[in-house]
Amino acid sequence: MTQEEIIRPENKVYSRPDLLCDVHTHYCPGCSHGVVHKIIAQVLDEMGVADRTIGIAPVGCAVFAYNYIDVDWIEAAHGRAPALATAANRLNPGRLVFTYQGDGDLSAIGTAETIHACNRGENIAIIFINNAIYGMTGGQMAPTTLLGMKTATTPYGRRADLNGYPLAITPLLAQLDGTCYVTRQAVHTPAAVNKAKRAIRKAFENALAGKGTSVVEVVATCNSGWKMTPAQSNQWMAEHMFEKYPLGDLKDVESKTK
């Protein structure tokens, strides 16, 4: 194929999703957030629901998610996104309401709001980015930080006797009657990205169809917080994170798996 042929529109195989805003990102190079934002924008584009979507942004690195995806957004207080989503959805039937939350937001300060929104079976989708660290505040321990992992508040490594155990919250959410779909994904390889995208689409479709709460956990990297290169981070994640947070569906009411 000549260069002229390659750049013809009909030969285009990839482009920035229409809904992904053409702005500078505040995320660090190599951060998983950018990939997840992209696939959310792709899914919303493909579903054609941008006009009826309300995103709920968290506190954490993704606090500025509203700068990147061209739908209506509400910025929540730390951990409260599922409470906002509950009301935004119940008061506005027919909308696709999703939250985008990190591990500190969802599984520390917002544990109660998360569990109860899921237990009520709110017709929302929860996108949960688990990178085992607090990124925005500068690399402190998260509930999901692995034992032995060094962070700004566990400088000698997380110890169970001092800091408790890593919290796997999605299996807990999968137990609740209100959840219809709970899955754990990653975005470290093209194949994983495709699977994560399918999971997010399913979660959004469930929410619009009123099937209950869907939770998509994305096991992710924070190369700045982990003090590694992006490539090293992906490798470290695969070698260490997936043991505690194995990928795959934890619950899918439709396929009768649990």
Added chain:
Amino acid sequence: MEEVKLMKGNEAIAHAAIRYGADGYFGYPITPQSEVLETLAELRPWETTGMVVLQAESEVAAINMVYGGAATGRAVMTSSSSPGVSLKQEGISYLAASELPALILNVMRGGPGLGTIQPSQADYFQATKGGGHGDYHLIVLAPSTVQEMADFVGLGFDLAFKYRTPAMILADGIVGQMMEKVVLPEQRPRRTEEELRAQCPWAACGRGDRDHRNVVTSLELQSDKMERNNERFQKTYRAIEANEVRYQEYFTDDAEYLIVAFGSVARICLKAIEDARAKGVKVGMLRPITLWPFPTAEIARLAKQVKGILTVELNAGQMIEDVRLSVEGTVPVHHFGRMGGMIPNPGEVLEALSACFTDLKF
């Protein structure tokens, strides 16, 4: 003919919310205001007006549901009592910072801490001076009757939407729990989607036909922009101060002494004033209806006419600070209060008057 009902103040709030056409109520049980949620559940407005009623998992969740609903332009409210309202302060600060209309009812009980379930007015500072973090004010309405409980739901919502700021009904446990005659407002329809989009072009309710996205946020990391945001909030507060001061005067025409009291305490004081006047002592009263904005100019005007002012409150002396700021030292201002759920009788108010002002004899 208008329909007169007998009900508790808390029940009147629930009826009035439905009749106002409120879109949603989110609450968590706490004495002495649980009848609001109980009455709404019994009335099942989701089957009539379509109003959403939800018992949240906590006061924190409830106020954040209010935040989420208000951000979509809906008329939403919550209610609680003192310890629960402390929990709501995070969300109230965010509502103010995001310039969202909402209605919050506090049926005050005695504190601090878990305190007591009996009536109090000890959350005056919290309600009028901010309560949560940052420079903000709530519009604070203080009802003294069950009728005002009902009326202030509509007034609170209207003011909240007019100025895009949260409003609070600051009731004490007496007015929440007592039963009185009340005429409920006429049933209004809830706003349609089209009306909402026209009246709240800022609402993050889904883009619809809009050519841009709406973002509701209180975050602005650039200090110069955050200062401009604050200046905009303050401009709103100055407009509220200029336009929305509400109060009621009693026997002030010839008053030589002035009582300042709000809520149900004002009614106890009114009885004391009648007793004083029967003994030839000319006492009058100003009852602030809006605690913020405070009737500063009106109290300053009356201060030129009276020999002294007594504030009567169910607390250790909170509103007295605003009264003293109003009169700027021109007349003596004293405080009489009961705390911990105790309620004064009219005789105690008279005793306090004569104790504070030695030339005043009954």
